[in-house]
Each structure stands twice: as structure tokens, then as C-alpha cells.
Amino acid sequence: MSNSPLPTPAPFVSPETEPYWSGAKAGKLVLPHCRACDHTIWYPKAFCGECGAFDVEWREASGLGTLYSFTQVFRGEGPYRECASFVLALVDLDEGARVLTNIVDADPAGLAVGQRLRAVFHDAGEAAALVRFTPIPTSSDT
Amino acid sequence: MSIRGQAHIVGAFEHPLRDLPQHSVQQIHAECAMGALADAGLSIRDVDGYFSTGQLGFGGVSLTEYLGLRPSYVDATFVGGSSYISHVGHAAAAIAAGKCKIALLTQGAKVRGVIRGAKHTADTPEFPFETVYGETNAGIYALAARRHMHEYGTTPAQLAAVKVAAAAYAQHNPHALLRKLVTIEDVVSSPMIADPLHRLDCCVVTDGGGAIVVVAPEIARDLKRRSVKVLGHAEAIKHSGGRPNDFTSTGATQSAPRALADAGISLADIDYASIYDSFTITVIMTLEDFGFCKKGQGGAFVADGALALDGAIPVNTDGGGLCNNHPGYQGGLVKVIEAVRQLRGEANANTQVRDCRIAVAHGTGGGMSRQASVTLVLGREDA
Ligand SMILES: [Zn+2]
Numbered sequence: 001m002s003n004s005p006l007p008t009p010a011p012f013v014s015p016e017t018e019p020y021w022s023g024a025k026a027g028k029l030v031l032p033h034c035r036a037c038d039h040t041i042w043y044p045k046a047f048c049g050e051c052g053a054f055d056v057e058w059r060e061a062s063g064l065g066t067l068y069s070f071t072q073v074f075r076g077e078g079p080y081r082e083c084a085s086f087v088l089a090l091v092d093l094d095e096g097a098r099v100l101t102n103i104v105d106a107d108p109a110g111l112a113v114g115q116r117l118r119a120v121f122h123d124a125g126e127a128a129a130l131v132r133f134t135p136i137p138t139s140s141d142t
Numbered sequence: 143m144s145i146r147g148q149a150h151i152v153g154a155f156e157h158p159l160r161d162l163p164q165h166s167v168q169q170i171h172a173e174c175a176m177g178a179l180a181d182a183g184l185s186i187r188d189v190d191g192y193f194s195t196g197q198l199g200f201g202g203v204s205l206t207e208y209l210g211l212r213p214s215y216v217d218a219t220f221v222g223g224s225s226y227i228s229h230v231g232h233a234a235a236a237i238a239a240g241k242c243k244i245a246l247l248t249q250g251a252k253v254r255g256v257i258r259g260a261k262h263t264a265d266t267p268e269f270p271f272e273t274v275y276g277e278t279n280a281g282i283y284a285l286a287a288r289r290h291m292h293e294y295g296t297t298p299a300q301l302a303a304v305k306v307a308a309a310a311y312a313q314h315n316p317h318a319l320l321r322k323l324v325t326i327e328d329v330v331s332s333p334m335i336a337d338p339l340h341r342l343d344c345c346v347v348t349d350g351g352g353a354i355v356v357v358a359p360e361i362a363r364d365l366k367r368r369s370v371k372v373l374g375h376a377e378a379i380k381h382s383g384g385r386p387n388d389f390t391s392t393g394a395t396q397s398a399p400r401a402l403a404d405a406g407i408s409l410a411d412i413d414y415a416s417i418y419d420s421f422t423i424t425v426i427m428t429l430e431d432f433g434f435c436k437k438g439q440g441g442a443f444v445a446d447g448a449l450a451l452d453g454a455i456p457v458n459t460d461g462g463g464l465c466n467n468h469p470g471y472q473g474g475l476v477k478v479i480e481a482v483r484q485l486r487g488e489a490n491a492n493t494q495v496r497d498c499r500i501a502v503a504h505g506t507g508g509g510m511s512r513q514a515s516v517t518l519v520l521g522r523e524d525a
Binding site for chain 2 (some may be wrong): 006007008009010011013016017039042043044045049052062067069070072073074076077078079080081083086088089090092096097098099100102103108113122127130132
């Protein structure tokens, strides 16, 4: 578990979403999966909007994904107000969900849509960790 | 059943001020209500339907009491900045169903100088998974702009062309917050807010609001003022259910064709368009999704002068949210008001579309991860 240079506000954790957050706290990306229709649900919830089932299983995901889009934000709000800048991104998880997150430990100028990423976990309060992403070095990187 | 011709807009009022430090929000609602009723030639006693977002106080109840209304029909639909465009469609439907005859819609907002804090997380199901990462409105639309650039080759200069067109109109609007002409260079050299969106790619932040009066056709007939017919209306919520939500299109792909079908018109019939412009990229995506140009060609389309009075489709002739007014981060009502002005032939000097017969107003409520899209089609009395 690395320390984050970004704010790590504690998310609101409810009994419904606790498996996601406790998974992250343990360094695992855990996603809800509908047993009835085989759909990976995003955002985390205990209900499948595709088929109306409550039969949700929390499965560990690969933690791997691809960069769909990114932006360097220079005007943060709330806990991010004091940040000079940070990278907000959309990552397509290999399991099929598109998640809003941050890219960390990377030069924003070197980011590119389509690049491969892996999840990192930053402790946020007693019951959760934030799921952020960092580039996977390619063989051409030195 | 189509909504076409079932209701008319007979009153419209945009609060002339953009900075209202001494007003309460309810006073702004009241001033706008009285302004629109005076425009219609009606009294507040005549109102029997009331539409607002219900964000102030206790849903639709608090303002009903403050204004002294005794409505037989109340609607407090909240779908972000597109709420007010939705309210016009809902009012027309309520009038068509005989639930009310004289509907009042109001907006009041006061946000200038208020520092936006963390969004509430506990009561909104999606927020815990987004706001903790520093999600902002500009950041979300920057993600859309970046992806649009990646897929279609859209450039920052093309985004800037939307602002340049808005400023060219705003110079003629005495009430616009920003009336100065700007160049492409001014936009792309303004401070970066969320790459690739610069400060001048973002809408203004204003106090104020407005009001609209929608009535049954037989009421409109007896009033002195020129009225505007409601021709069509449709709504859509675009979200991430089922498959990942794309960030390069808006809900207009659904609401626009349905609203046009409701009105019985085609795209070529549209003389003027009020297009929600929270950010420059919002306009480019929405124009594509209406079909004014091919998907992905919106950047070249706007850079080619399409939004100007002599362009392919005149857009936001009041200066839009980018220059004129975007009260309380919600620009929908102002979009309807400018469409009404155009159809009445009452736009600001040098911004009137010649022989303006049919207009649309489009609202985008929320962000890109999920959004409401509302399209309203309005027509001149002879349309
Ligand atoms: Zn299911």
C-alpha cells in the first residue's frame, strides 16, 4: 500500500457497498457480478439494473485496465482545492466497467488514450481505500 | 398523441441582472414570475399550474406558498440544467390533459462568489465512487473533449470557435455578463481549467433566473401578445447501465429525433437552435447528435461559421451560457426564453434570425457519466 500525494477523502460506505470498499482496503479490486444474467455491474451496488436481480456476487477483478480518457485538472474543488493539479481519468477495466479514477505516479504529459494500467490502493479512512491507477511499464520503457 | 399545438408560451422573462447579492432566491423567483406574467398580460391570480425544480425549501410546496399560488397542478421535476425545458413539455402535457390552463414556470438562483465544496456523498448512490477522486463539472467535460479529440481529431481551436461565436452574439446583448469579442487565440491562451478545456471554454457563473407562462390555446387566443406554439418535446436519460457510457455523445441522440417526430418536422425545418452550452464541447457533441453535421465533424462544422446568423444553424443568439447567462449552473430556462424571443421576432438588434418560424431548445442536465437530455420544439403562431 503506497502513500498517496493526492487527498484521500473517506468515501461514504453503506452496508450495500461495503464489500467493494473492504476489498479495496485489503488491496483487491472487487466488483459486483449478477449471477442471474452474468453482467458485471458498475457502479458498485447490490442490484442488477439489467435484469432486476438482487442475486449479486462480489468477485475479485484483475485490477488491469485501459485508459479511455484523461484530464489534468488545475481547478480542484472540495478536498482537491489545494492541489496544484491532478489527473482525473476514465479507465476501462478488463472486466468491462468504465470507472472514474485518478492516474498516479505518472507524468501527465506522457499519458495516452489506450495505454495499459493497473490498480493501486490508497487508504481512505477506517473502512475503505481509494482505487487509483498507474501505468504498466512497457518493454520500450527504460 | 403529439403535444403539437396543445399549448402556447405567452410570457417569457429573463432576469436582467447577473449579480444579485441583496436578493433572496425566492425574491428572484417572484420577480421573474411577475415579469413573465406581465409579459403575457396575465395576473398571478390566473395561475393554476406551477412548475419549478423543487430545490428550494420543501419541494414544490415552499415556493407555491411564497408566491401565493393555489395551483391545481404542481410539478417539481429536477433533471439538472435541463429541468426547465422539461417543465415546458410537462406543462403542455398537463394542459392537454385538462389538469391546468395557465402554467407558471420559474427559476431563481444565487451562486456568485460561493466556493463549491465537496458534493454530498451519502444520499446520492453514484457519488461515493466519483467525488472522492476530485470529480468536477469541468473535469468531466474535459474527459469528453479529450476522447472526442482522440476519436475524431477535434482540436482546441475548434472548441474555441463555439466561444468566439457566442461572444459575437453577446456584444449585442445589453444584459450579457460578458460582452467583449474574443478570438480563438484569446480562448486557447486563457488559463487551463481541466486540459483541454480553458477558462473561456466554460460557461459563466451567474445569479438570476427567469420565468415562462404556458397556456391552453383558447387562453392564448384572447391575449394581446404574440404567442409561441409548443410543437414537440422529448426526454432521455443517458447513463452507464448495461454497457460503459460513451463520453463522445449526448442524450440528444435519443431526445432530438423523438421531439422532431412529435412536432412532425425535419431537421431542415429548424431556423434557430438554443443548444445547451455548459462548455464548448457540449455544443459540438449536441449539434452532431441532432444531425446538423456528421458525427465527429462538429469541430469542423463550428469552425466553419455554422453558428453565426448566416451560418448553417444560428445558435444561442443571446450569447448563451458561455457569455450571457447560466443562472445557478442551470442554463435550460434561458435557452427556452431566447427561442421564444427569436420566434416572436424580438431578439436583440443584429441577432434576429430572418423569418424565424421553428426553433428548438436543448438541455443537458448533469455530467457525462449520466445525463438528462431534453429537446423542445417551438413554432411561430403560423407554424
Ligand atoms: Zn442481472
